[in-house]
Amino acid sequence: MTTIRVRLTLVYSGLFLLTSVVLLVTVNLLLSHALSTRVGRLPVPPPAAEVPPGGRGGDGVRPPLPELVDDVVGYQWEVTWLAVGVLALVSLLAGWLVAGRLLRPLHRITATARRLSLSTLHERIALTGPQDELKELADTFDAMLDRLERSVDAQRRFIANASHELRTPLAVQRAAIEIGLPPDLGEIRDKLLTHNRRSERLIDALLLLAQAEHGLRERAPVALDEVTRLVLAEQAGGPVSVTARIEPCVVDGDAVLLNRLVTNLVDNAVRYNRPGGTVEVTLAGRRLTVGNTGPEVPADRLGDLFLPFRRLGTTREQGAGLGLSIVASIAAAHGGDVRARPNPGGGLTVTVTFPPA
Structure with missing residues (x-):
């Protein structure tokens, strides 16, 4: 090139x-x-015979x-x-x-x-020199960054305010259901609490998805192997057998988001599994792989798994369809890549690859 x-x-x-x-x-x-x-234009010299005594003729001295x-x-x-x-x-x-x-x-x-990234939008080119085309281009770029930074800050404030304004009514509603309904309405009470908890999980997932899609404000070294072990410890004793092979791995990013990434992968592998199935978790190098023995997944539908509110043969009671879309957003915020492939005989293997430290 x-x-x-x-x-x-x-x-x-x-x-x-x-x-x-x-x-x-x-x-x-x-x-x-x-x-x-x-x-x-020069005169022609006379022949040697016509040269007077003592004169200079064509004697061959000069060419x-x-x-x-x-x-x-x-x-x-x-x-x-x-x-x-x-x-x-x-x-x-x-x-x-x-x-x-x-x-x-x-x-x-x-x-x-x-x-530049969403965490470094405060930087500017601040080009100095004569007011020429390049200076005008740099100033235009700086002005665009100003507008982008204001927009991102406004969206972050909206997410923070929405997190508070949406969770508070649900908490009040849950308290009213638990305290205000009489014991003889147990079935209705349980159903209302179930819908309340589902709404809370949906709001938490949407807010987390929005936060992940807006990138990371700050980065810090996170021991991904320790995060994975903590997540797997919470899954101990479940109906699905979970096996793991974990090697040390440090990722620059956000510990809370990385914890949610691993949690969503393991939860999906356990939830969408067959009775007595298995889940295999492998962390080697800078690659996290989670596979299960669940139902068959059509290869042409793999792309839909990472889109919000997409479900493959599941109901709303099983989830809102945000698990893997949140995983993809968190991985993208950390500069990583997510791939999925169906397993022979059923199930899915999801691999998250993180960039070099």
Whole structure:
């Protein structure tokens, strides 16, 4: 791939060389024509017999003038082509340096754009120099970052406010159901509490999904192996057999979100499983793999698993369809990648790969 710096260098060098060659060739042609014309106007020397005593005639001491003109013009052409070669090298070097200096602001803009994330939106290019097109581009980029930072801050405040405003009525509602309903309405009371808890889980999942999709504000080293062991300890004694092979692994990110990622993977593997089935959890290198022996999953429906509110043969009582979409969002916030593949005979294997530390 040819970079713009190489193209600019070739353009500068080409134009400089073209101008230099045209100039030198024109000068040489004019010089050759002028010498030939001037020599043609000189008087012809008399023959040796007509030279007076003590005079100078054509005694062969100096070469004939036409041959001298040819020697001068030939030497001039040799010097010209040598100068063209030297100018080619000089123009390439000068073009490379000039192009690099002109493109330096673009490299700064590119480096800032690559470095930016939702946690570093406060950074700006702040390009200094003359008010040219590159300065205008950098200022436009900074203005866009200002608008983006304000928008992200507003959405974060909305998530925090929504978290409080949505959870409080549900907590009051649950307390009213538990305390206010008489014991003889036990079936209705249990049904209302079930719907209340389901609403709480749905709101928590939606808020977590929104938080994950907005990226990480701060990062810290998290021992993913310890997080995985804690999650598996909570699953001990369940109806599904869980086996694990865990190696040390440290991920730069958010401990709460990583805990939820592992929890969702294990919960899904346990929930969507057959009676007496198994779940295998493997953490090796920077790859977390969770597989189960659940029902068969069509290969053409794997992409739907990571979309919100998508369910494959399940009911609302089994979940809201946000588990794997939250996993995908948390992995993306940590720069990771999520892949799923169906297992032979039924079940699913989900693999989360984290970037190098």
